[in-house]
Amino acid sequence: MRIIGVIYMRVVVIGSGIVGSSAAYECAKAGADVIVLEAGRIAGGTSAVSFAWTNATTKRPRPYFDLNVSGMRAHLELRRDFGAAPWFTQTGSFDWRTVPETMDDYFENFRQMREWGYGVDWIDKKRVAEMEPDIDVCAFGDCPISYYPEEGWVDPVLYSAWLLRAAKERWGAQVKIGLRVTEIETDGGRVRAVRTADGERYATDAVVNCTGGWSSERLGDAQGIPLSSTIGVLAITPPIALTLRSQLHADDLDLRPDGAGRIMIHKVSVDMTFKKPETLSPIGDEAATLLEAASRVLPSLRSAGVEAIRTTVRPFPEDGYTCAGAMPDIAGHYMAVTHSGVTIAPQLGKVVADEVVRGKIHEEMETFRPQRFFQAHTQRAAAHV
Template structure:
């Protein structure tokens, strides 16, 4: 039986562990902290292929969306996934032009994208202030949604353990053993050793650090992001809303999660997350321009994430050059891709088959 150590228990590591265990591989998951405690737990978690060219990357993300939807047939209930699509609008001339161009491309690729009237938007999201939209160009993407990443990771790991996998939290990998150019196992900060024929590097923003332990590299260009959270508010927002003022989605128990790229630019990896951050307070103010019912609210919490992005912006999935038996799975689109990558990685490692959809995204493109 193949012995596999999966390093990292976020949405990617949990998905890979489940499918490997299901395929009959002996799986040990080693997580440095807690399940979903890295970037997975501080993600906007929008499942989409909305603006992800070129075509190969778009198609990979569509496969991820479909794989999430297919889990309902397998699990019966998927309380971690929330559909309903997303809505977006553009008000100024430049943004309108960009949106029209994107929608034209997406429709040509058979991706769900529908123009809405203000009245149709009001039917979907009655709490949105018409004054925030006016005569904007409005689009509905019906197949999109959002994920509860930690709930998802927990469910996948529970399924993995039922299939025989083992999970160790607070087990940071500090050494990858390599003999004759081949991985033979790992060691943790606590001094425990685990033999392995294959290590699967799902360490997210720490993926390059783990690869270095094996004498390899996965060049990353991580970005820092800010999320702000409202307290429970009286709104019936049902889906992802990407307004020019603020991006938002429900986050359970009446709370909203808020994000905007220009707010991301105000924080760094060392910034202490606090609802008192001016950018967090400004996100709530801007959200209130769209949802007047939350006017006067202050943020209840803020979180800061470092997003694991390979150096060229695209996923890196496959054997890492320079060492046999070290397989990497690192991507900025982890939430969208997790369910598909779990199956695809297991097919390659346990089934010995090459998955064509992964070919453009091999770590070998970075060299050694």
């Protein structure tokens, strides 16, 4: 970590989801005068429709794996910071595959995770049945089952609410909702202020863009980053009399408890049928597909139905990896966008505070800087001249 120098500054954070609230909390904690500007409601974007799985499995190459592991550790540190974490559940994950074509990748991932020191072990069906009696172990067939004891999930909306409340009460941060930022105002190549759609102007020394799936948008002179975002679909059941505590991951199916007896269902193949967010019916075809797949593993769901089904934009920077760092064109404009926001948010918040407020540069983040996109675009443009 390289120390540049410590300066006091005003920071505007755009977006109040799990990444924005983390950045606001840590920047306020570091001594900045923080204002959060949110176009809608707190954590009302992607954070509100997320499977919210904290993990580092399959996260390659190594720098991306390490960043996700740091995020998992930062969740535990944050729990100590608050004395409790009602937004965080850490009860482990079961993972198995039934499609022969995916087995080589499955075994290679297990080997790689073990080699890198990640917590994973093989587990037999008898032990699964003892730990989670609601699971129909026949769904496993003869497939090997892996268990990840350190994985968990987050309620991103609760997380954001608690962190923003602490930022306000402990360090005087301001949170303003219903204010859409339309322009980052600059002078001499440096951020000076942001303007909102209602004409308000907020003078600032730095802007942290945490707008997720909207971070490709240009804000006045400030350009965004290229995205290749996808659509996510989640179904939630009514309360069911289950004792399930762990997450379940099978082929392209993901299941977990969602509080008050509800079960959250996700299936990648359903995501892939959408090109934009849509309003779906809990008695529609997508809901039926998700419920049928989940019921093979949790038979109690067969007569449950779906209470709600939602779609959202899942933010992916163009190359699929986290984008965090100073934008190359304007001093004081910092980007923080990632598909792995739930896992790495508390660590990313610390990185933002260190780099923006304390002047401490995280060398391990060099892989993830926004500059990589603009270098690639410049090279492609030059090749066509």
